[in-house]
Amino acid sequence: MAKVPVQFRLNGSDRAAFVDAPETLLETLRRGLGDFAPKYGCGQGACGVCTVLVDGEPQLSCLTLSISCEGRQIETASGMANGPELHPLQAAFMDHFAAQCGFCTPGMLTVARALLSRNPNPTRDEVVEAISGNICRCTGYEPIIAAILTAAGSPASRRAGGGNHA
């Protein structure tokens, strides 16, 4: 089958790839472009580890066709830090021990980032709702919720609207 060219912005950089027509965005990101932050988990939309932002909205990259992302803005957890300087969410996750095995962490960070970008001062219930599509099997949800609430309260996060603070 002939490959199809696709171009989009990934974490602020223009990227292009040749993909199979039914290829998922997750496959393109990991195999084609070397961004290993989003993971393959369930492949069904139940676990959330493949979550990325497409034009600022959380989307499951394992269920998204790459060709549907032509010309769009893709953001992954890889693009959150500014060099050695962690994003406030990443720092808060570290401070609250909100990552144990780390497999769910990129997805959690991504949905948290989407939440804070539209709602800089979420309630606890709103945080719970925001991460409701993401499964954690080892850390436990309380440290994750605490980390997101802490990041929401940090001045750096507020200035950046929870988004890339670079």
Place this chain on the structure above:
Amino acid sequence: MLDVRSCASLSEAAGILSGDRQAHLIGGGTLVMREVNEGRLTSGTLVRVTDPAFRQMSAGGARIEIGAGVTMAMVLANRDLAFLHPAARAIGGPAVRTMATVGGNLFAQTPYGDFTVALLALDAQIVVQAGYSSGRGIPIEEFLAARERGGQGLVTAVQFARPQNAGDFRFRKISRVKPKGISLMSIAALLPAAGGRISQPRIAYGAMAPTPVRARGVERALEGKTLDAGAIHAARQAALEGCRPATDAIASEWYRREVLPVHLGRLLAGEER
């Protein structure tokens, strides 16, 4: 080999879907791509619709039309559809709601498809376009009965009348995991009142039969009654008519039958839980 066709018009997509039984519409991807990832869908054509009409909504008037490609997130962002927000919010987490479409939900297998339960209670018409002809409305019950046969063409939109009062429409999803969990069941109720008495109610269940079903016994029990304790008791007594729930990983058939009258009673009484 699996291929993808991107269609700039509804007619083009409908033509492909009507003429090729190996063609599958891909809306948000939350159903079809699962099949691809699990290796159950390995050949044929995935049909994408890029026509903006597929994602249009007309929600301001008495008659509402929602394009089949409208996502749950778009429904939630529309204030005119506030009465439907509980049903849209019942679908997955935020990422799923960004992707999952109203049209796709019509094809979700039980115990999924909670939004369709709401559409059934609202007596929706499903607009289906076959071939290059214009679309025609099919009553949702007829559509659901024929759903498994497939090959009907392209679902382009759903249409229904706005409830006269927002409070006339009620929806509840019951799940073990909060706030997001697979349905143990869902219940939608349209309870129009005339002179304080219920007139032509429509009650629908999800996960209580192979497809969403109407609770005709409950509708008969409520017709012409005021929504008081006596009417709610009668509705609970009739709650299980027509139900054929399954035993699955979420709940047993026995459990679903046991708790349905309880949740129906709470919904009708306006209790929070």
